[in-house]
Amino acid sequence: MEAEACIKLKKQQPAANSDEDTDDGSLSGDEDQVLTVAEKLKMNSNKRRKVVVTTTQQQQQEQQSTKGYIDVGTIICATSNCCERLFLEAKYIMLPHRRGMSPILFEALLYCLKKNKSFWNASTVARAMKMKEDELQEELAQDDDTFYDHEE
Amino acid sequence: MSPTSTSSVPGKAIADFFFTPVQDDNGKQKSWQCKKCGTEKLSQKEGYTNLRCHASACVGKSYESDLLEHLKKVGCFVDKKGNILSEDRKPKALVQQAINSFVTTSNTELRAFTWIRWLACRNMPLSEIENDITRDLAKAYRPFSIKTIRKYILATSNLVVDAIAQELERAGFLTLLLDGWTADGASTHYIAIFAGYKHPDSGNYSEVLLAMQPTLDEDGAMDAAAHEELLDSTIAMYKLTKANILCIIGDNCNTNKCLARQWGIPLVGCASHRFNLAVKHWMEDQPGLMDAIKKLSTLMSTKACNLRAAHTLRHLTLHAYGKELRAQQMNETRWTSIFTMVERYFRIKEQLEKIKALLPYCLSVTENLRVRDAFEHLAVFKLITVEIQAKGMDLGHCRKQFDTLLECESYQVMSDYLHPRAEIVDFADFESGILKIMAGALEKHSVQWKLKLASS
Numbered sequence: 052m053e054a055e056a057c058i059k060l061k062k063q064q065p066a067a068n069s070d071e072d073t074d075d076g077s078l079s080g081d082e083d084q085v086l087t088v089a090e091k092l093k094m095n096s097n098k099r100r101k102v103v104v105t106t107t108q109q110q111q112q113e114q115q116s117t118k119g120y121i122d123v124g125t126i127i128c129a130t131s132n133c134c135e136r137l138f139l140e141a142k143y144i145m146l147p148h149r150r151g152m153s154p155i156l157f158e159a160l161l162y163c164l165k166k167n168k169s170f171w172n173a174s175t176v177a178r179a180m181k182m183k184e185d186e187l188q189e190e191l192a193q194d195d196d197t198f199y200d201h202e203e
Numbered sequence: 204m205s206p207t208s209t210s211s212v213p214g215k216a217i218a219d220f221f222f223t224p225v226q227d228d229n230g231k232q233k234s235w236q237c238k239k240c241g242t243e244k245l246s247q248k249e250g251y252t253n254l255r256c257h258a259s260a261c262v263g264k265s266y267e268s269d270l271l272e273h274l275k276k277v278g279c280f281v282d283k284k285g286n287i288l289s290e291d292r293k294p295k296a297l298v299q300q301a302i303n304s305f306v307t308t309s310n311t312e313l314r315a316f317t318w319i320r321w322l323a324c325r326n327m328p329l330s331e332i333e334n335d336i337t338r339d340l341a342k343a344y345r346p347f348s349i350k351t352i353r354k355y356i357l358a359t360s361n362l363v364v365d366a367i368a369q370e371l372e373r374a375g376f377l378t379l380l381l382d383g384w385t386a387d388g389a390s391t392h393y394i395a396i397f398a399g400y401k402h403p404d405s406g407n408y409s410e411v412l413l414a415m416q417p418t419l420d421e422d423g424a425m426d427a428a429a430h431e432e433l434l435d436s437t438i439a440m441y442k443l444t445k446a447n448i449l450c451i452i453g454d455n456c457n458t459n460k461c462l463a464r465q466w467g468i469p470l471v472g473c474a475s476h477r478f479n480l481a482v483k484h485w486m487e488d489q490p491g492l493m494d495a496i497k498k499l500s501t502l503m504s505t506k507a508c509n510l511r512a513a514h515t516l517r518h519l520t521l522h523a524y525g526k527e528l529r530a531q532q533m534n535e536t537r538w539t540s541i542f543t544m545v546e547r548y549f550r551i552k553e554q555l556e557k558i559k560a561l562l563p564y565c566l567s568v569t570e571n572l573r574v575r576d577a578f579e580h581l582a583v584f585k586l587i588t589v590e591i592q593a594k595g596m597d598l599g600h601c602r603k604q605f606d607t608l609l610e611c612e613s614y615q616v617m618s619d620y621l622h623p624r625a626e627i628v629d630f631a632d633f634e635s636g637i638l639k640i641m642a643g644a645l646e647k648h649s650v651q652w653k654l655k656l657a658s659s
Binding site: 099125133146157161 | 237239242261311312313315316319320322323324326328329353354355356357358359360361362363366367370376377378380381382384386391393395397399400401408410411412414415416417449450452453454471473474475476582583586587590591592594595596597598599600601603604607608610611614637640641
């Protein structure tokens with residue numbers, strides 16, 4: 052995808068220059084620099100992909116020497132973007148006409164049933180149906196759709 | 204037929220009736236899957252005790268009489284060898300269909316599962332289940348009342364917690380990713396907490412949603428203490444302790460920094476948040492750029508969206524590109540919206556200039572040049588933004604991309620945000636430590652980190 056974007060950038064260059072014929076001296080100099088940065092960035096990401104492949108091969112050899120250590124590099128993600136992606140989906144559940152939904156139902160819908168689909172199936176539902184009402188009392192007490200009424 | 208008279212129905216019939224065979228990659232049968240709940244059960248060569256036990260637990264103790272009753276209803280019988288046959292010699296596929304109708308019509312669990320899945324995954328309001336048109340459509344799945352399905356949804360989500368807790372226990376160490384969200388118009392601030400961990404089976408980086416809750420504080424405070432309380436209760440719910448948590452990943456705001464210090468767990472500032480700020484800073488640093496953008500924004504967001512102007516614009520673009528284009532509006536919080544706005548501007552520039560009413564708002568030649576010049580730079584920033592947002596992006600690669608950018612003379616101003624020791628980074632030592640470990644100085648550092656982790 053990055054590669055494509057770079058190619059696009061390159062292709063756009065002559066076109067951009069041709070319809071802007073006033074002062075392209077300073078512009079083209081600048082663009083050269085930009086291009087090299089873009090290319091460098093692309094190179095980096097290509098390298099990363101290669102590194103990922105080789106580490107999987109090396110992993111088996113390294114596993115012995117690093118046993119007991121935490122592989123921090125792979126666990127720590129650089130961005131908290133998964134939250135943003137979640138909020139994008141949340142928007143479609145918390146629609147303007149569903150504002151009265153209780154937070155606990157909202158969480159249940161979004162949390163287990165949508166985002167964590169791999170953690171439940173029909174047998175989970177079967178077990179859930181056998182749960183007695185008093186086991187759920189706390190949830191049921193909180194599950195009140197008039198939650199937001201006083202705020203609106 | 205009384206439920207206690209066991210083995211009156213041959214095991215083979217039980218297996219065929221309640222289970223579907225599951226085959227392995229070589230086409231050899233490896234196990235049986237329950238048609239009702241989806242659980243896989245192994246069976247011994249000729250014995251069906253395992254399957255009988257499951258059927259009695261899943262369908263109920265009267266599973267044998269249920270079976271016979273159903274077969275009688277659909278005109279089938281069991282022969283001495285345990286084959287299920289049709290009385291009027293229907294083909295096998297039809298017999299199978301008749302058998303399966305037992306599971307689809309009389310099976311409350313499967314019905315509940317199907318309804319919940321539909322409601323949750325298709326974002327349906329719960330009232331939909333009591334809607335006549337929906338009920339008409341789903342005749343095979345007799346619906347529940349809203350109150351019942353609601354109870355089942357909450358109960359299921361309770362059980363999912365246990366399933367996730369088991370997986371996290373096996374994973375051992377994890378990171379917490381958090382961010383806040385307010386739905387437009389609803390005055391509740393939600394905090395989403397994800398866990399990032401190495402999947403115990405596949406070894407890949409995985410993320411799982413732990414909670415999406417309003418802050419617990421009764422006064423509605425959203426300070427670090429309220430966050431702390433929420434995190435504490437969340438990790439307790441999954442039977443985790445602070446020792447399991449390597450670090451928190453969130454925006455570089457003061458609340459998060461304070462939370463990390465109070466909690467004693469390092470914070471890794473979200474790189475994409477940092478980059479967003481850096482780009483904004485860079486744009487403000489360009490002479491005259493923000494003014495030009497502001498003017499462009501007035502043109503694109505208000506003037507060109509005026510009904511008459513928009514109508515003319517649609518006409519002109521349809522003529523030029525074969526499809527109707529409209530002006531893209533920009534939003535304040537993200538610079539990427541400026542990028543899309545500028546991109547669209549250059550596409551419809553000619554057409555915009557043809558509209559007489561918009562002439563006083565069009566950009567001057569110098570302003571145009573400034574925007575065009577900046578556009579090339581923004582395209583580079585866009586590359587990085589898209590790339591670092593990938594799932595499981597590691598710190599090392601992010602650092603490398605930032606360094607590449609900083610090498611360039613024209614992006615020096617961004618170092619206020621992108622430099623590894625920039626003021627915005629609160630736990631710079633932690634981050635540089637991780638980077639060193641990733642670069643290969645593994646053994647020495649991880650020993651130290653283990654010690655630090657143990658002490659925290």
